[in-house]
Amino acid sequence: MNTPLHIIADSNIWGAQQAFSALAGFDVRLDILEHQHITAKRVQDADILLVRSSTKVNPALLADSQVRFVGTATIGDDHVDTTYLQQRNIHFSSAAGSSTESVVEYMLAAFFQLEQLGYMDFSQDCLGIIGVGRIGGLLNQACAKLGVTTLLNDPPRQVESRQAESHDTQSGSTTPFQSLNTLLQQADILTLHTPLVQGKSAAEDTLHLLNAEQISQFKGKGIINAGRGACLDNQALLAWLEQDVGRFAVLDCWEDEPNI
16 A cells, blocks of 8 residues: 655646656655745644745744755755754755756856956956856856956865875875955955855855955956855945946846745
């Protein structure tokens, strides 16, 4: 006899119907809902919850539920209270790393469009990459092939790099990372590829990583955000853009998604 399994999935997860409507050994009940309909009442008797970033997964949603597994079809997990899930012994998985190449392809498409419109010059402009993980690192490699000069900023990785250097004093290597202030002063275009981290040390907290004060100090002409929306103060960005018609922004994400 098959085991009953109730799955609730966000309707914006591509292929959810085909992927989860039938699973060997289980009698699946699959409910595919719009994110606004994924409520505490609806998930009460669910075993598995599959979401995107528009659903806040926290005690308010799950306190009275029997959910045993939460999955998010996103690379970021700041919409999920992972500490609470651990306390409840609810297993969790994200899609971290799944979109690395496609985000870099998005960035390159944006670069070529900006160049075509006269906003970017590969041979002259300096790109400041904030966040040099999977995506930022691969983008830096692509920029080298395009002949685009880059400056790299990533405080947590800078600390790791310095620690590695201190254990390998014979290598003669030096950290490639620069301060955010250096990027603000020397880069022509800034691009963000950071996760949204809140409540940690100043070096790790990325909520409004680019805030009004920092944006006002930026000497360049363009800002691109392909990380998380709230890493960039959107109101400060708008004010900065309105001060000069030569300035531009490219946003793959924004605060309060899906609302503008």
